Amino acid sequence: MNIAIIPARGGSKRIPRKNIKNFFGKPMIVYAIDVAIKSKLFNHIIVSTDDNEIKNISIKFGAEVPFLRPKNLADDHVPTIPVISHAIKDCINKEILFENVCCIYPSVPMLEPKDLKSSYNLFLKNKEKFCLPISEFPSSLLRSLKINKKGILKPFFSENELKRSQDLKKGYFDTGQFYWGTKKKWLTSKNLHLGSVGFKIPSWRTIDIDEISDWKKAEIMFEFKNKYN
16 A cells, blocks of 8 residues: 655745645646646545644645644755654654655656556665666766866866766766655665665656745646646
8 A cells, every 4th residue: 555645844944835836827836736636546645734724725735734744844954854754753643544655845847657557666676775767967977077166167077077977977866856766665664765776757847946036937837748748
C-alpha cells in the first residue's frame, strides 16, 4: 500500500502564501493533490501543514489532513526527511496502513501522473533506495566558472578549460518534485541523495519555484505544456 505526503507549510517568505497562491485558477497545492489522485497509486493522500487555511483547501480538493505539523518542523530551515518522518509516525499512530511513501512537493504544476507511475516502477526494482526525479544540467559542471570580488572569472576545474563540453561527463540535478521511499527508509535515513536511484524528467518540465521570477517562468512553461504537450 502507498501513501503520498505533501509537505506544505504556511510561512513561505519569498513568495508569500506560495502553496495556496492562485496559479491558473487553482491554489498551487491543488496541482500536487490532483497529480497524486490521477496517478491512482495512493491509498491515502496526506497533506502535512501547520496552517489551517492550507488544511481546509487541501481537504476541499481531495486530500486528508489528519494532523497539524508542529511549529518546530515548519520553518524554512527544516529538511524534508524530519517532516516526512513526523508525518509517517503520525499516520502509524492513527493506524493508517502503508508500506511505501511518496513525498510530493506542493509547487509542482509541471508534474504529470505518468512521472509518478514510471518512477514508481523504477522504485519497485530498487526498494532499498530512494527514487527521485533528476534532469540534466544544460552545460557541463566541469566547465563551470567562479567569480571573485573584483569580477574576475576563473574555472573551477582548470584541467577541463580547453576540453569540449561533449567530451565531459554529464551532470544531473534533483528537480525537487517528489521522492519515493519505503516507510523504513524514510524513518532510518539521513540523506535523500546518496546512493539513490534517479528517474529522468525532461528539463523543460522542471522548475524550482522560489522567487517571483521563478513563478513567472512557471506560468510560461505551464502554458506551453498545455498547448503543445
